[in-house]
Amino acid sequence: MSVYDKLKQLGIELPPVAIPAAAYVPFVRTGNLVFVSGHIAKRDGKPWVGQLGKTMGTEEGKAAARSIAIDLMGTLHAAVGDLGKVKRIVKLMSLVNSASDYTEQHLVTNGASELFGQVFGDSGAHARSAFGVAQIPLGACVEIELIAEV
Template sequence: MSAIEQRIEEAGYTLPAVGKPLAAYVPTMRDGDSIYTSGQLPMVDGKPAGTGKVGQDVSVEDAADCARICVLNALAAIKAEVGDLDKITQITKVVGFVSSASDFDQQHIVINGASEFLADIFQEKGQHARSAVGVAMLPMNVPVEVEMIVKVQD
């Protein structure tokens, strides 16, 4: 088991199997030493971990938990691409989309669920640039979607 996967387990999580794409895309795309993930939904065993709009149907805390699940799904896709999460040398960028009630303005707090989790697991390598964007709706009515860019070494 990689050191990163061990930290994930110590945090109380398990790296899932790579989810099957829900449409016409691939889970990751590699360009040199960068890996781009497709947007990852908070799917657990093929089903959404939550649904609805944040600030209306979903609490900030539950949405932040969903953001962590999205990160786990992204890391599973990256592992399938490179074989070992210890090959990640830097989390470069995180983009989070939050399905938001019309007056909800705490998207940045929701996506902290992803950012803080990455910092805990990857430590200094987990520091990253980030965007947190409120949207009207996400696929399958999930509250959060996260995509990542990471640097890897062979």
């Protein structure tokens, strides 16, 4: 089953590339690697605002991370033209807007990691980092960046 068949089966439509909000580009391709800039969580087209452990729980954060994975795949599709060319999701870096005593950033990030595994199979298994941070641009609850091999 192709990546696009899996996306369709999951009811996922890839969004267009978001226009950068600052002085950067959505992705950079160098050699066989594509570096996708950090994407913040959005809900209804607006930043998904919140702080884990204060105004949001882990399950909502996980849903936000999953939504970011969809946006990242849309940008990755724009970068390579065909997600079938992706050999491997190499690494995710996840920043979770967290209260000082919140320690489940890794569980929030699973929302993205699990979706990449569903869509790309073994090629979706990746290295990753998940950090708790004091704030993310626009008050977003989660931001994730991605590196892929093509």
